[in-house]
Amino acid sequence: MKLRTLCLTSALAITASAAAADMTFNRISSFATPLNMADGEDRDRATSAEIIYATEDGMTLVYTDSPLGVIGRIDITDPAAPKPLGNVDMGGEPTSVAILGTTAFVGVNTSESYTAPSGKLVMLDALSGEVAGECDLGGQPDSVALARDGSFVTVAIENERDEDLGDGRVPQMPAGHVAILDIADGVAQCDTLIKADVTGLADIAPEDPEPEFVDVNDLGEIVLTLQENNHIVVLNKQGEVLNHFSAGSVNLELIDATDERGALNFTESQPDRLREPDSVQWIDDTHFAIANEGDMDGGSRGFTVFAKDGTEVYESGTSFEHAVIRTGHYPDKRSDAKGVEPEGMEIATFDGTPFMFLLAERASVVGVYDMTDPAAPVLKQILPSGIAPEGAVAIPSRNLLVTANEADLIEDGGVRSHVMIYDYAEGPAQYPTLTSEGADELIGWGAISGMVAGDDGMVYAINDSFFGYQPTIFTIDPSATPARITKALRITRAGMPAQKLDLEGITTDGDGGFWVASEGRTDRVIPHAIYHVNAKGEIKDEIGLPAELLAGETRFGFEGVTRVGDTLWMVVQREWGGDPADHVKLVSYNTDSGEWGAVLYPKAKPGTGWVGMSEIVAHGDFFYVIERDNQIGEAAVTKKIYRIPAADMVPAVLGGELPVVTKEEVRDLLPDLLSWNGYAVDKIEGLAITRDGTVYVSTDNDGVDDSSGETFFWSFKLD
The missing domain is CATH 2.130.10.10 (YVTN repeat-like/Quinoprotein amine dehydrogenase)
Known part of the structure; x- marks a missing residue:
């Protein structure tokens, strides 16, 4: 025996x-x-x-x-x-x-x-x-x-x-x-x-x-x-x-x-x-x-x-x-x-x-x-x-x-x-579900945050401040099984790896480059900002936040960015000073005129811990956002995608009364997370939507620090 x-x-x-x-x-x-x-x-x-x-x-x-x-x-x-x-x-x-x-x-x-x-x-x-x-x-x-x-x-x-x-x-x-x-x-x-x-x-x-x-x-x-x-x-x-x-x-x-x-x-x-x-x-x-x-x-x-x-x-x-x-x-x-x-x-x-x-x-x-x-x-x-x-x-x-x-x-x-x-x-x-196997070089990766679908069939993703001395844009081929990271583009400033970034959002600029959003950490002297990055990864422009917005700042800043024509929309993760309870700002910035504005989004009231926002993507007649709590395992409740009518996204001037948008639930992501038969991870961070309505979602593995390191990357089609 x-x-x-x-x-x-x-x-x-x-x-x-x-x-x-x-x-x-x-x-x-x-x-x-x-x-x-x-x-x-x-x-x-x-x-x-x-x-x-x-x-x-x-x-x-x-x-x-x-x-x-x-x-x-x-x-x-x-x-x-x-x-x-x-x-x-x-x-x-x-x-x-x-x-x-x-x-x-x-x-x-x-x-x-x-x-x-x-x-x-x-x-x-x-x-x-x-x-x-x-x-x-x-x-x-x-x-x-x-x-x-x-x-x-x-x-x-x-x-x-x-x-x-x-x-x-x-x-x-x-x-x-x-x-x-x-x-x-x-x-x-x-x-x-x-x-x-x-x-x-x-x-x-x-x-x-x-x-x-x-x-x-x-x-x-x-x-x-x-x-x-x-x-x-x-x-x-x-x-x-x-x-x-x-x-x-x-x-x-x-x-x-x-x-x-x-x-x-x-x-x-x-x-x-x-x-x-x-x-x-x-x-x-x-x-x-x-x-x-x-x-x-x-x-x-x-x-x-x-x-x-x-x-x-x-x-x-x-x-x-x-x-x-x-x-x-x-x-x-x-x-x-x-x-x-x-x-x-x-x-x-x-x-x-x-x-x-x-x-x-x-x-x-x-x-x-x-x-x-x-x-x-x-x-x-x-x-x-x-x-x-x-x-x-x-x-x-x-x-x-x-x-x-x-x-x-x-x-x-x-x-x-x-x-x-x-x-x-x-x-x-x-x-x-995601690997860099088969790339021309050994690509290490982790802490995947924001994502965006490119017109070339690729998905582009960034890592967050866990790798603060190596901010990177990853090219992902989602047609492979598992999805493949084929390239790592380092973000640079004056020829050196860019520092003081906490990247949480990315969108294309329509000209081969990208706009990226940095959440910011005032306790680490990382500014809240958006950056224009060219196709070589070089930061060409840095846009700081206006005083009217920074007046109520906390460490929980921008968690996503999307572009509609000349206007960028960023979602703030949690309430800042002056925001009504359980409401966060969706902030607009016109890259042509330099004008700022915002609307308010009504997020779920947390049962335990907090509920915040992780992403924003404009697609068709709607804006799609991820709402999630910070709970893990059996305590997890809110891991959802909602959509907002584009008609609601009319920004008001900062510092005044902001309109409140309406929202509709699109998908509860908890069943998706549990389909891998582990426990529900907390950080659903990435969302990308292609022209044909294919939705890609990803999780952040925290750089395998007090984390199982599991990254889930999956897709579904919009109805």
Whole structure:
């Protein structure tokens, strides 16, 4: 009986789209972990899905929840409609779980301190939650793995370092070890505990190994990563070392290695970057893959395949990260650290094909690789996940893949931790919806804001102030599947990248150039303004706002711009001083006469948070606007397109009484957002309408900062 499935990743060119007859993975449901909290329990407490496993029949999921000190359980009898089964208290911090039949083996950290580590292995029934026994492990556990024949369980006893002590460097005693316990009648036998000694092996801090992750092959051999020691060990079930070797290093080229500059520049390098692997999984009885997360010094941003004799079989280099970059999921704020940060991994065989599922913690994606040839992995898909995927389990018997996403942003009013479920079935890949794959250069992108349809069949989009040092106009070919970013035009001022811009709107000027609207941030000395940009990206003119408009300014300025002849119309995101409650200005500017004017728009009254405007587009006899709240997930209510009769758009003089326009709902966008079977994202930012009435809509992924990084780009036809 195979008890553990694994996941690998490699970074080769991802295909544009699967043909209808192809088998692909697509997300079919999501489960928010607060749903497992009991009635009356404080659901505002932080919760987290980290390591996850399934019962042998594939009907029940069990995940570790460190903040709550519990394991959570989910009924996936219907995987498209997962149901909560509740939490079980573990009497400590659960760190990992593996399941034999219906018996869950849970590593639980009970340490008083870093210098006095302790932990236990708890066995319980995954269905009833009834505890069957506990074994003292003699240290702080991390990863748990089962022999594939169910004969033993092994635990990496990390005895982790204190990152605030001695610059966070090893050695920090006591040393870790590997625990191995026999299993009889489905329960670990505490009196058979072997503490395998793995000291004296690594070149880095050999006296203080920090075991991170274990896995077992069909031969009963255990592969172990020593992350901070940058070392790999292979043991037998008696705890004897069969082989050990350094995880080595990688020379990284064409990466962004500079943090916090608000620009994506993949022109840098890092020589001799230590791999410092986290997860490890056997591909077969000879080969295994490691996810090179880094921790103390390293992080090579990819994965490596080794033979158990220490031979390096394959190195992904930067290819995985480059594939992530093209899907818009690159986390710029992690550039000087570990980039996309591959951490978790799962490997399993579906319909005869061995797949590796590589989890990029900071990019919040899953790379799906065909591992038929361990020396030549093939990247098949990039899947969207929740924020910070930590663990995964494959259930090939049901054609399912499941990820556990640990980030819980309750303190920031953001999305909660989620478990996400994917189905392996015939049909095209639903994600990504927008990519720069196939462009002549490596184009990094994100934080897509305003859009406009060009007369050439292209859609033009801009990024917002998240990339404030790299304002860019992106050319999107919407006829491709997925839609393709084919060109990135940098906006410049006097030959240099233009700064002090917060671009939220774009429209064409009718002469090959563009008008762009900057929302402005007075707290960051970014002016509220509109700019005329020529076809080369050069700012040719800057139009500041008149005093009558600036008198009531706030940080929530222009969120869109559209053009009708010589008149530009801009929509203000939220009320400014003097505006009636729940009304915002639609501001006009005549590019010929320089005259300003405005009307008032009646937006929805928010139930929670605020409601604001995101876009404005003139088309035919109407102006179309996006109205959205700032709520996410289950709290989202208002994500809609409305239209205003063009006859209502008669601007009045600023400073006087403004007419109020009428509006008609065109489309509720929440069902569209939920059709990708994740949670409802908050920022619907882009709207473009072609001459034939095709509407394109896009979301802003916030530069993958406290965001899953998912960008949705889709279309529909106006009635």
